[in-house]
Amino acid sequence: MKSKKTIREQFFSLLGQTSPSPLGVEIHKAEGVFLLSATGKRYLDLISGVSVSYVGHARPEVIKAIEDQARNHLHLMVYGELIQQPQVLYASLLTEHLPKALNSVYFVNSGSEANEAAMKLAKRITGRSKMVCFKNAYHGSTHGALSMMGNESFRGAFRPLLPGVTALRFNNKEDLQHIDKRTACVLVEPIQAEAGIRLPELGFLEALRERCDRTGTLLIFDEIQTGFGRTGTLFAMQKYGVTPDMVTLAKALGGGMPLGALVCNKTLMDAWQSNPVLGHITTFGGHPVSCAAGCAAFQVLLENGWVKEVHEKTEFLKKTLRVHPAVCQVRGEGLLLAVELGSASKVEQTLQLLLEEGVMADGFLYCDTAFRIAPPLCINKEELEGAVTSVLAALDKLK
Numbered sequence: 001m002k003s004k005k006t007i008r009e010q011f012f013s014l015l016g017q018t019s020p021s022p023l024g025v026e027i028h029k030a031e032g033v034f035l036l037s038a039t040g041k042r043y044l045d046l047i048s049g050v051s052v053s054y055v056g057h058a059r060p061e062v063i064k065a066i067e068d069q070a071r072n073h074l075h076l077m078v079y080g081e082l083i084q085q086p087q088v089l090y091a092s093l094l095t096e097h098l099p100k101a102l103n104s105v106y107f108v109n110s111g112s113e114a115n116e117a118a119m120k121l122a123k124r125i126t127g128r129s130k131m132v133c134f135k136n137a138y139h140g141s142t143h144g145a146l147s148m149m150g151n152e153s154f155r156g157a158f159r160p161l162l163p164g165v166t167a168l169r170f171n172n173k174e175d176l177q178h179i180d181k182r183t184a185c186v187l188v189e190p191i192q193a194e195a196g197i198r199l200p201e202l203g204f205l206e207a208l209r210e211r212c213d214r215t216g217t218l219l220i221f222d223e224i225q226t227g228f229g230r231t232g233t234l235f236a237m238q239k240y241g242v243t244p245d246m247v248t249l250a251k252a253l254g255g256g257m258p259l260g261a262l263v264c265n266k267t268l269m270d271a272w273q274s275n276p277v278l279g280h281i282t283t284f285g286g287h288p289v290s291c292a293a294g295c296a297a298f299q300v301l302l303e304n305g306w307v308k309e310v311h312e313k314t315e316f317l318k319k320t321l322r323v324h325p326a327v328c329q330v331r332g333e334g335l336l337l338a339v340e341l342g343s344a345s346k347v348e349q350t351l352q353l354l355l356e357e358g359v360m361a362d363g364f365l366y367c368d369t370a371f372r373i374a375p376p377l378c379i380n381k382e383e384l385e386g387a388v389t390s391v392l393a394a395l396d397k398l399k
């Protein structure tokens, strides 16, 4: 049936909307670091779909992997029953590039699900029920992940949530005393992203590791935004030299397809098999097409020198943006940056002006005074210079 409404009108009426002000641009195609609108306008992608499209859009190797796998087979059976090559190959590649102890992968569909799985497994292994998260953390929108969200205004309306959760202050070593022998796990983003890119202070993650070791608490790193080279090392845990007991991955993990994963030691993972058996079940987790795409994208990253180039690109962005009088601070690590303007209205104006300039950026969930810069890691010098010129031009126009 043909509707008389425009696609824009249908977008607002037919699709569930949760944002009062979505970007609302109709995108027709995406290639490299550019998104093409239905009207032919080109947008430089400075957000990568929030840390997803790290090897750029329409990467030929990723498309080929998707096509090849789709021809072989799509979904066959619930997770873990049949041997599917894309899952095994990807698990092998991932564990090869993670610390040795993180040697077993449970694939799911999303970041929230990965965190759900990690929390459940931690409870099952320790027999404890208390959990610790951090203020201004974001771990997803399902009930369990929401319980670990360190922001009451986003979760208050959805109570009751999981009991026994304590939110500590990020970077506050004194607060770590609240982790005790009744705590099953601590879930932490090594760099808090939605808080507006907050870095861990020197020694904080080490102190957290130490406290978890002392109390027999499992430490879970949520590397859903920080993984896959974004901060200048393959995973942020390598930058800070702290190995968690479990890591959760998603976003970039699927190379543009939906995929999440919990990675931990095999001895921990095996707890899913008893008391009860089938401790975690997923129909689509580790979809073969998503695993094939994710594996191809990760190989592209490993074969190109982009991770090594992250630092130089970051320094260029920091150096050129910091000097603008409207910029209070450029925070962050690698290509995961927050440009602090000190005012929500300035951020709103800037994002709008950037759209007009042909640049797609975005804000943060808990920090409305800064905007995000997290381009695909493959962005080249010329594209980066173009981005900076547009950002500076937008900032010049601020009222």
Ligand code: PLP
Pocket (backbone or CB within 6 Å): 050, 110, 111, 112, 113, 115, 138, 139, 140, 141, 189, 193, 222, 223, 224, 225, 250, 251
């Ligand atoms: N953890 C972090 C750090 C995230 O940024 C997100 C999503 O933004 C999630 C978890 C949830 O991932 P998903 O939206 O795939 O459920």
